[in-house]
Amino acid sequence: MIFATFSKKELPRLFDLLAPNTVVGPVQKGLDRAGRPLYDFDVIYRFQDLRLDYPTTIHSAKRHFLPHRESLCTFTLQGNDWEKQVDYNVYKPVVFFGLHACDINALNKLDKVLSSPPYPNPYYTAKRRNMFIIGQGCQPQPQCFCRSMGTDTALHGFDLFLTDLGDRYFAEILSATAYQFLQKIITRPPTAKDHDRYKEVVTERNQQFQTTVDTTDLTKLLDLEFESAAWQQWGDKCLSCGTCANVCPTCYCYGVEETVDLDLRGAAKTKYLYSCNLIDFAEVAGGHNFRPQTATRLKYRYYHKHRGFVEAYEESLCVGCGRCGEACLAGITVPDVLASVRALGG
Amino acid sequence: MAPQLPFINLLAQPGGRRRQDLGSFEYSYQAEITNVYPLTKAEKLYQLQLIDPEERRRFSFLPGQFVMLELPGIGEAPFSISSSPLHHGDLELCIRDVGNLTHFLSRMQRGARVGISGPFGTHFPVENMVGQDVLLIGGGLGIVPLRAPLFAVLENRSRYGRLDVMYGAKSPADLLFTYQYDSWRQFDVNLAITVDRPNRGWRGATGLITELLKERIAKADFQPATSFAIVCGPPVMFRFVCALLTEAGLPMQKMFVSLERRMHCGRGKCCRCNIGATYICLDGPVFDYWTVMNLKEAI
Numbered sequence: 217m218i219f220a221t222f223s224k225k226e227l228p229r230l231f232d233l234l235a236p237n238t239v240v241g242p243v244q245k246g247l248d249r250a251g252r253p254l255y256d257f258d259v260i261y262r263f264q265d266l267r268l269d270y271p272t273t274i275h276s277a278k279r280h281f282l283p284h285r286e287s288l289c290t291f292t293l294q295g296n297d298w299e300k301q302v303d304y305n306v307y308k309p310v311v312f313f314g315l316h317a318c319d320i321n322a323l324n325k326l327d328k329v330l331s332s333p334p335y336p337n338p339y340y341t342a343k344r345r346n347m348f349i350i351g352q353g354c355q356p357q358p359q360c361f362c363r364s365m366g367t368d369t370a371l372h373g374f375d376l377f378l379t380d381l382g383d384r385y386f387a388e389i390l391s392a393t394a395y396q397f398l399q400k401i402i403t404r405p406p407t408a409k410d411h412d413r414y415k416e417v418v419t420e421r422n423q424q425f426q427t428t429v430d431t432t433d434l435t436k437l438l439d440l441e442f443e444s445a446a447w448q449q450w451g452d453k454c455l456s457c458g459t460c461a462n463v464c465p466t467c468y469c470y471g472v473e474e475t476v477d478l479d480l481r482g483a484a485k486t487k488y489l490y491s492c493n494l495i496d497f498a499e500v501a502g503g504h505n506f507r508p509q510t511a512t513r514l515k516y517r518y519y520h521k522h523r524g525f526v527e528a529y530e531e532s533l534c535v536g537c538g539r540c541g542e543a544c545l546a547g548i549t550v551p552d553v554l555a556s557v558r559a560l561g562g
Numbered sequence: 563m564a565p566q567l568p569f570i571n572l573l574a575q576p577g578g579r580r581r582q583d584l585g586s587f588e589y590s591y592q593a594e595i596t597n598v599y600p601l602t603k604a605e606k607l608y609q610l611q612l613i614d615p616e617e618r619r620r621f622s623f624l625p626g627q628f629v630m631l632e633l634p635g636i637g638e639a640p641f642s643i644s645s646s647p648l649h650h651g652d653l654e655l656c657i658r659d660v661g662n663l664t665h666f667l668s669r670m671q672r673g674a675r676v677g678i679s680g681p682f683g684t685h686f687p688v689e690n691m692v693g694q695d696v697l698l699i700g701g702g703l704g705i706v707p708l709r710a711p712l713f714a715v716l717e718n719r720s721r722y723g724r725l726d727v728m729y730g731a732k733s734p735a736d737l738l739f740t741y742q743y744d745s746w747r748q749f750d751v752n753l754a755i756t757v758d759r760p761n762r763g764w765r766g767a768t769g770l771i772t773e774l775l776k777e778r779i780a781k782a783d784f785q786p787a788t789s790f791a792i793v794c795g796p797p798v799m800f801r802f803v804c805a806l807l808t809e810a811g812l813p814m815q816k817m818f819v820s821l822e823r824r825m826h827c828g829r830g831k832c833c834r835c836n837i838g839a840t841y842i843c844l845d846g847p848v849f850d851y852w853t854v855m856n857l858k859e860a861i
């Protein structure tokens with residue numbers, strides 16, 4: 217890994233250098249009822265709009281690479297004949313400015329399912345190949361438990377990662393493109409003092425985590441406690457609304473729908489993100505539903521993230537960002553659910 | 563360096579047709595409906611032919627695999643291939659009219675064009691059953707995916723031992739492929755059929771398919787050590803059937819079932835068919851019974 221440091225005054229210059237491209241970053245979007253600012257990832261045109269001090273966002277940056285609705289293809293129809301036109305819906309590179317480690321890790325996890333053979337998904341892969349990612353160190357929030365999930369630092373999947381050392385940034389440079397951009401601003405190689413300060417900052421940050429999840433033998437536990445009463449208790453609270461999947465940076469399941477144009481000359485095939493909490497997620501022909509109860513579906517979401525994905529890829533699909541717990545109207549959070557399954561089991 | 567980041571246009575890159583190629587993801591073969599045979603009130607047999615001769619020749623599948631059938635503007639859904647693997651891109655699908663897409667399809671005429679992608683999923687390993695007795699047990703629509711391994715065995719009839727087909731339907735009017743029974747019997751198939759609700763003219767067996775199986779198991783020439791079973795039908799049915807077979811001494815890894823799940827991609831990407839780490843579309847739909855027993859909430 218190549219490191220550099222640069223003064224905070226250089227950051228707007230770096231932004232301006234990248235600005236001829238589409239830049240997506242954290243912005244403030246109004247206030248909540250208690251008057252606290254709300255943040256989201258959006259397209260940014262001016263450096264001043266970028267809120268690098270954002271604690272977290274309500275939605276992940278997902279809609280910029282896994283949009284809620286996305287056209288898979290269109291058809292031209294003519295009598296019995298038809299022709300299919302495929303478009304991956306990406307026309308330019310996108311700069312992601314200021315992603316936290318959890319969200320970068322979320323992309324790395326999605327890569328494993330979506331870009332891997334057999335059948336890599338070209339819509340996601342095309343967007344992913346055209347990302348330039350600048351990561352940024354974060355301030356752990358009360359709901360964050362990424363450290364328990366091993367996703368509190370990003371080891372790959374970005375171009376540049378910045379850590380705030382007070383008056384300057386400590387930069388980890390992962391791509392040649394990032395290196396070349398840094399040549400255009402004033403940087404210097406880090407000194408021993410920078411290294412010490414970096415380690416101090418990281419240690420301070422790591423001490424701020426308030427929420428932990430005990431993941432010891434979690435896969436075994438989930439297998440053993442498949443019938444635990446805890447699932448029913450959480451199932452009784454869950455509204456089956458799917459909000460958790462909507463805000464989650466790693467929920468990717470979808471459905472497909474096709475529509476015909478009014479003039480009957482064209483048709484479209486659209487994919488829309490779904491949620492395994494929604495009632496008809498596993499309904500098949502004949503009306504049989506493999507997961508008719510709310511509790512079964514809620515359990516399934518945990519089972520896939522923390523058990524199934526681990527079996528397939530040796531790691532959990534949850535990055536511990538805490539967004540689902542914050543967004544859930546029923547107050548269902550991952551740490552609470554997993555702790556209760558552990559406590560109630562047996 | 564230029565202020566614009568370089569753009570990598572994956573769409574412009576040559577798109578192959580192999581499973582690992584990005585271009586194969588949304589590719590569908592154009593196929594023509596060459597014939598439609600109504601089999602019962604709800605089910606029709608559709609004969610499809612891939613239009614491009616080269617694609618038709620190259621299209622190859624194994625018994626038990628399925629395709630995604632697409633009607634542009636209407637929808638896309640998974641269907642088991644019900645024809646012989648020897649016929650490549652001349653496919654037969656037997657489809658029940660249950661909803662949006664299947665109903666639209668039921669009103670389509672020969673000559674219409676549909677999209678086909680696949681084949682997807684795992685298959686019934688008939689290649690491993692050579693030299694052994696084969697039991698094909700189907701309930702209801704389960705006979706549809708069973709036809710592919712049946713044809714595969716019939717085409718190499720001399721390489722297999724005794725071949726039993728047991729088939730159960732609700733009533734005589736629901737029986738599928740009645741016109742083929744005689745020809746199957748001619749090829750040394752022991753065909754046994756039962757219905758739940760007989761009508762007046764019915765002279766065959768009545769009752770559950772498990773009764774047919776019990777009779778078969780009771781016979782002296784039933785040899786579990788040198789038999790394989792393929793069981794297709796609703797989960798309640800194969801649970802009972804597989805329990806009987808296990809009791810009779812057939813090892814669980816020599817019984818194969820086909821699972822049904824909601825599927826929106828067939829390619830392990832939409833996650834709709836997922837059970838834990840298992841994608842029914844990739845790791846299945848065909849599983850041996852031992853694997854099914856180990857899948858949480860599989861049946």
Ligand SMILES: Cc1cc2nc3c(=O)[nH]c(=O)nc-3n(C[C@H](O)[C@H](O)[C@H](O)COP(=O)(O)OP(=O)(O)OC[C@H]3O[C@@H](n4cnc5c(N)ncnc54)[C@H](O)[C@@H]3O)c2cc1C
Nearest residue numbers: 499500501503639641642657658661662663664823824825
């Ligand atoms: C591996 C596999 C093989 C199959 N083989 C056959 C076959 O050989 N013959 C046959 O008649 N049917 C088969 N089916 C079932 C077939 O896929 C459904 O009948 C079809 O999807 C219904 O589509 P529809 O648009 O007509 O129904 P819809 O109007 O969409 O809905 C009717 C019902 O079908 C369910 N359904 C909708 N879409 C899907 C989907 N993509 N996957 C599963 N269920 C769905 C709905 O939940 C609803 O209960 C198979 C299913 C699978 C998974």
Ligand code: SF4
Nearest residue numbers: 454455457458460544
């Ligand atoms: S867990 Fe919460 S957010 Fe998720 S479906 Fe249930 S009520 Fe909605």
Ligand code: SF4
Nearest residue numbers: 464534535537538540
């Ligand atoms: S499951 Fe919840 S905590 Fe885990 S990654 Fe998704 S939104 Fe974040």
Ligand code: FES
Nearest residue numbers: 828831832833843
């Ligand atoms: S059908 Fe999409 S993942 Fe299996």
